[in-house]
Amino acid sequence: MDTFADPQVNINEKKPSIKFQQKTSVNKRIIIGVVIVAVLVVVIGVAIGVPLSRRGTSDANMNLALKVLRETPLIDGHNDLPWQMRQFTRNQVHKVNLRENTTMQWLHIKKEDMSEPKYPRIYPQTDIPRLKKGMVGAQFWAIFVDCGSQDKDAIRQSALDTTAATHTWINQYDDAFRLVTTSDGILEAFKANRIASLIGLEGGHMLGNTMGVLRTFYLLGCRYMTITHSCDTPWADSWKSDLKPSEYNSTNNITGLNEWGKKVIKEMNRLGMIVDLSHVSKQTMIDSIEASSAPVIFSHSSAFGYCNHYRNVQDDVLQMVKKNKGLVMVNFYNGYINCPPNKKENATLSQVAEHFDYIKNKIGVDYVGVGADYDGVPQMPVGLEDASTYPDLFAELARRGYKEEELKKIAGENFLRVFKDVENERDRLKGNPPFEDLYPVESLNLPCNTNF
Ligand SMILES: *[C@@H]1O[C@H](CO)[C@@H](O)[C@H](O)[C@H]1NC(C)=O
Ligand SMILES: *[C@@H]1O[C@H](CO)[C@@H](O)[C@H](O)[C@H]1NC(C)=O
Ligand SMILES: *[C@@H]1O[C@H](CO)[C@@H](O)[C@H](O)[C@H]1NC(C)=O
Ligand SMILES: *[C@@H]1O[C@H](CO)[C@@H](O)[C@H](O)[C@H]1NC(C)=O
Numbered sequence: 303m304d305t306f307a308d309p310q311v312n313i314n315e316k317k318p319s320i321k322f323q324q325k326t327s328v329n330k331r332i333i334i335g336v337v338i339v340a341v342l343v344v345v346i347g348v349a350i351g352v353p354l355s356r357r358g359t360s361d362a363n364m365n366l367a368l369k370v371l372r373e374t375p376l377i378d379g380h381n382d383l384p385w386q387m388r389q390f391t392r393n394q395v396h397k398v399n400l401r402e403n404t405t406m407q408w409l410h411i412k413k414e415d416m417s418e419p420k421y422p423r424i425y426p427q428t429d430i431p432r433l434k435k436g437m438v439g440a441q442f443w444a445i446f447v448d449c450g451s452q453d454k455d456a457i458r459q460s461a462l463d464t465t466a467a468t469h470t471w472i473n474q475y476d477d478a479f480r481l482v483t484t485s486d487g488i489l490e491a492f493k494a495n496r497i498a499s500l501i502g503l504e505g506g507h508m509l510g511n512t513m514g515v516l517r518t519f520y521l522l523g524c525r526y527m528t529i530t531h532s533c534d535t536p537w538a539d540s541w542k543s544d545l546k547p548s549e550y551n552s553t554n555n556i557t558g559l560n561e562w563g564k565k566v567i568k569e570m571n572r573l574g575m576i577v578d579l580s581h582v583s584k585q586t587m588i589d590s591i592e593a594s595s596a597p598v599i600f601s602h603s604s605a606f607g608y609c610n611h612y613r614n615v616q617d618d619v620l621q622m623v624k625k626n627k628g629l630v631m632v633n634f635y636n637g638y639i640n641c642p643p644n645k646k647e648n649a650t651l652s653q654v655a656e657h658f659d660y661i662k663n664k665i666g667v668d669y670v671g672v673g674a675d676y677d678g679v680p681q682m683p684v685g686l687e688d689a690s691t692y693p694d695l696f697a698e699l700a701r702r703g704y705k706e707e708e709l710k711k712i713a714g715e716n717f718l719r720v721f722k723d724v725e726n727e728r729d730r731l732k733g734n735p736p737f738e739d740l741y742p743v744e745s746l747n748l749p750c751n752t753n754f
Contacts, residue, residue: 303382303446303504303531303678304602304613304635327515356391365560367696368437370709375439375492376692377714379601379631379673380502380580381490384468386445386677387428388459389417394466400475404429427676427688430478433497435690438715440488440498442526443468444678445508449533452507453748460508465501465522465741472499481630483523485721488714502578502601505531506538506566510751513569525721526576529559529566529590530583536746537563539583541612548583558585559593562741567593571735574728576721579603580613580633580673587619596727597628597720602673604633605660609641609653617664624665629720631673632657636681651685655698667708671716 390408391397392415398407404426433441445468447459482488482494503524509515521526523628530540534549537560543549548557559567567590570577572754577598579587591598600623606614615623615630623630632654633639639657640649661670676682676689685694696709704712743751 303385303444304633304637304675316468328434363697363700364693366700366706366709367693368534368592370696370706371437371439371693371712374710375488375498375714376437377403377440377442377488377498377717378676378692379442379578379599379671379717380444380504380633380678381428381441381676382444382446383426383428383676383680384443384464384707384721386424386428387467387471388447388464389423390426391415392417393463395470395474399561400430400471400478402429403431409663416597424677424680427682429689432688432690433478436688436692438497438603438689439492440482440500442502442673443472444502444504444528444530444601446504446525446678447508449505450532452533453510453746454750456508457510460503463648465519465524468501469523470520474626481523483525485718485725488721490719496615500525502528502576503527504528504578505533505581506530506535507533509535509566511536511562513737513739516566516569516575517573517736520573520575524575526578526599527570527585528578528581528601529563529583532639535563536560536741537566538586540586541580541583543583544612546614558583558587558589562739564589564593565659565737565739571595571724571727572731572734572736574725576593576724584616591619591622591626591628594626595605595722595731597626598623599628599671599717599720600630600673602631602675602678604631604638604654604657605630605664607664608644608657608660609639609644611638611641613638615661620661620665622671624669625721627723628670628672629716630661631671631717632661634674634676634682634686635679636683639683648682649681651683651694651698654683654686654695658699658704659702661743667704667711668716668719671710671714672712733736 390411397579408426425540445460445464447456451459465696472481479499481489482491482498482500488498500505503521504518506529529538532540534540534543536550539548577590578601579598580600580603600615604614606616634654638654640646
């Protein structure tokens with residue numbers, strides 16, 4: 303879940319150059335010439351382009367996109383439908399029909415059936431018809447509960463309620479979905495024409511500083527954990543601490559992971575749970591990659607070099623991801639794809655494609671994937687409004703010259719490689735005892751924790 307309520311300070315904001323303010327008659331003549339040429343180009347372009355175009359790109363590009371998505375499962379790293387289920391129905395799964403337009407249905411749900419919104423409502427962008435039209439092969443469904451529940455009832459709300467509800471609807475619509483917990487399972491579900499449904503836990507604030515809770519999440523089917531959401535935990539800093547002092551600084555002096563946090567990473571390696579570094583601070587990214595003996599992912603983050611929001615991945619960290627053989631799954635959210643130094647009036651599909659170009663140019667096509675963040679953000683670029691639009695993105699990448707093999711890597715092969723590596727590392731570590739280190743909770747002020 304990502305919200306516009308998150309403040310962001312942008313650095314390197316560009317001021318308009320003084321040169322553009324000069325006005326000469328020469329410039330005027332050039333401008334008139336350019337306008338005439340532009341009008342001609344548009345007129346000719348429309349005459350040729352319209353018959354060829356289905357979704358704003360040529361048939362050849364769209365045909366390649368559709369072929370890729372038919373032959374390779376499109377694996378998306380992050381969708382917040384579970385959070386929508388919670389905010390709109392308090393996890394009463396029977397109140398929505400995922401076979402029909404969810405946006406429509408949720409508009410009619412009674413207020414008393416909803417949970418109290420902390421953020422303005424985000425209307426759902428996901429349902430079975432839209433996922434099918436979008437040719438989604440596998441989806442990580444994010445288990446998320448607001449950071450305000452940390453050290454209160456986060457575990458009840460997330461583990462014991464939202465995860466259960468997610469299992470309920472995956473099983474209820476078993477002609478569309480199949481619960482999957484392995485890399486082979488993704489391919490089997492894809493062959494059976496089911497959307498492989500994987501579960502990810504979005505935030506270490508839902509662990510209650512307890513290793514056993516991490517293991518319980520694994521037993522419940524979670525195959526990644528995002529180390530933090532947009533709040534610090536006593537053992538790991540979030541991206542917010544790239545902008546202000548860490549919340550737990552006073553007790554811990556950490557700017558990334560502390561020693562217990564590093565053990566969480568190692569326990570995830572031992573379990574075969576993927577380390578997800580979306581939402582964490584830059585230092586937590588660095589510390590986690592150094593602590594992990596398996597590849598890591600960013601389940602829904604874009605390129606900081608193109609749009610300098612701290613939810614995105616900075617260039618030096620991209621180099622670490624390449625070395626780690628990990629994966630950055632590009633987020634489509636307007637707030638993370640359209641900002642300085644490439645800020646435009648409105649976010650566009652083309653800008654999302656620029657993030658793919660950027661990461662591909664920096665570290666290669668083997669380390670980039672898709673993590674759109676549908677149902678977790680209020681606004682998506684024109685052309686990528688909901689979960690039905692993935693083919694348009696792949697057609698745009700094809701138009702930019704991406705080859706079939708490259709599109710297949712981005713769609714799913716890169717993720718499958720990472721997941722297999724994580725499973726192999728788990729197998730290699732088989733026989734190692736679990737980490738049972740206790741967090742020194744007495745160093746924290748936790749009024750809702752009992753001491754017996
Ligand atoms: C779903 O319903 C919303 C709200 O009425 C509408 O704006 C949207 O176009 C619909 N989407 C589809 C795919 O039918
Ligand atoms: C927070 O930690 C940093 C790094 O150790 C230190 O420089 C700073 O003084 C600390 N701030 C507070 C408020 O404790
Ligand atoms: C935090 O840093 C200060 C100053 O270096 C040190 O005195 C204190 O013991 C540290 N606290 C913890 C919990 O590590
Ligand atoms: C941006 O979006 C607004 C609202 O939809 C629209 O009025 C405006 O013309 C758009 N601007 C550009 C440059 O496309």
